[in-house]
Amino acid sequence: MAHYRRVGDVPPKRHTQHRRPDGGLYYEELMGEEGFSSDSSLLYHRHPPAAITDAGAWELPDLTTVANHPLRPRHLRLHELFPGEEWKRLDPVTGRRLVLGNGDVRISYVAAGEASPLYRNALGDECVYVEAGEARVETVFGGLPVRAGHYVLLPRGTTHRWVPHGEGPLRAYCIAAHSHIGPPSRYLSRYGQFLEHAPYCERDLHGPAEPLLREGTEVPVLVKHRGSGGAVVGTRLVYAHHPFDVVGWDGCLYPYTFHISDFEPITGRVHQPPPAHQVFAGHQFVVCNFVPRKVDYHPLAIPVPYYHSNVDSDEVMFYCGGDYEARKGSGIALGSVSLHPGGHAHGPQPAAYEGSAGVEFFDELAVMVDTFRPLELGEGARACEDPAYAWSWAGRGPAAG
Numbered sequence: 001m002a003h004y005r006r007v008g009d010v011p012p013k014r015h016t017q018h019r020r021p022d023g024g025l026y027y028e029e030l031m032g033e034e035g036f037s038s039d040s041s042l043l044y045h046r047h048p049p050a051a052i053t054d055a056g057a058w059e060l061p062d063l064t065t066v067a068n069h070p071l072r073p074r075h076l077r078l079h080e081l082f083p084g085e086e087w088k089r090l091d092p093v094t095g096r097r098l099v100l101g102n103g104d105v106r107i108s109y110v111a112a113g114e115a116s117p118l119y120r121n122a123l124g125d126e127c128v129y130v131e132a133g134e135a136r137v138e139t140v141f142g143g144l145p146v147r148a149g150h151y152v153l154l155p156r157g158t159t160h161r162w163v164p165h166g167e168g169p170l171r172a173y174c175i176a177a178h179s180h181i182g183p184p185s186r187y188l189s190r191y192g193q194f195l196e197h198a199p200y201c202e203r204d205l206h207g208p209a210e211p212l213l214r215e216g217t218e219v220p221v222l223v224k225h226r227g228s229g230g231a232v233v234g235t236r237l238v239y240a241h242h243p244f245d246v247v248g249w250d251g252c253l254y255p256y257t258f259h260i261s262d263f264e265p266i267t268g269r270v271h272q273p274p275p276a277h278q279v280f281a282g283h284q285f286v287v288c289n290f291v292p293r294k295v296d297y298h299p300l301a302i303p304v305p306y307y308h309s310n311v312d313s314d315e316v317m318f319y320c321g322g323d324y325e326a327r328k329g330s331g332i333a334l335g336s337v338s339l340h341p342g343g344h345a346h347g348p349q350p351a352a353y354e355g356s357a358g359v360e361f362f363d364e365l366a367v368m369v370d371t372f373r374p375l376e377l378g379e380g381a382r383a384c385e386d387p388a389y390a391w392s393w394a395g396r397g398p399a400a401g
């Protein structure tokens, strides 16, 4: 995120005295990536940001995974994970259920109505797609208003909390990396500006506009971080003063939102491959989105995808709007996830393949994550699988008896 931003009260020269009205000093913190050698921001706190008074274990929910074995495509009905009004007593951080994961990225899902505790992820950046509902994401950099269709990008180590509001549940699809997540480098100039061919640009990214300036003492913060042997563990730190005490900050590292409706789809006479739909990249995975668009206009075009063997990746689609053209006749509906693993070719269900000829517009909305290492199934996936999906192309499954 090389797009410079300045919010609130910062001194004219970095690393110099920045004084409060009463003459005391503010406390400067550099939050930076890659050990002082990449993007960073300077934040000015009313209180020392290191002042903790207690540390204890935070017991994380079940993060165990099992291999996709025997190998098969999967259909997961995420809405079934939160039946009835259960969402009303859950929050968007501790209520997450792990759906899929590997050593590079974990995908979880939550439906929630309560405000979350203060939280930060020390493992990597989070990219949270809001499927439904409204919330305010309060961060050490300031607040971000979010609604259905927003991606919320939270850099590693950003202290924040989710505060849902409005009528229904906040439904959030959480893509948590063990790395950083940002725009693909091919969209950017060598200095970090979005290029003309990119499907979105700086104007579509929205960062915090003003400091929050919260006061408080003995404030707990949940931290997700690395344990031994690659394990993910949690710690509850108690801060002497509220972490949202920043009077100003500037730099190129901060949380931001991007609304999926601001993604300008790239279309052609014949089928455009998924990289044309890419929105973000992380280490060993990419995020793409399929948005409502005019489709292929060659007179003999087949607008749904050709069958494809992604020999180097597992492909995860989250169906979050419209009616996904290539999955018609498969049981896929809103809130569904499909996992199409490497080692198995996939493509449209046969009726969708034939039926798409001559279609001019797809009213579909889906978020795709392609990973370059195999994904394993979390407890959330195991709890909401549609076992018939694997056989939906053939129209029949294993012979009975």
Ligand SMILES: [Fe+2]
Residues within 6 Å of the ligand: 305, 308, 315, 340, 346
């Ligand atoms: Fe695919």
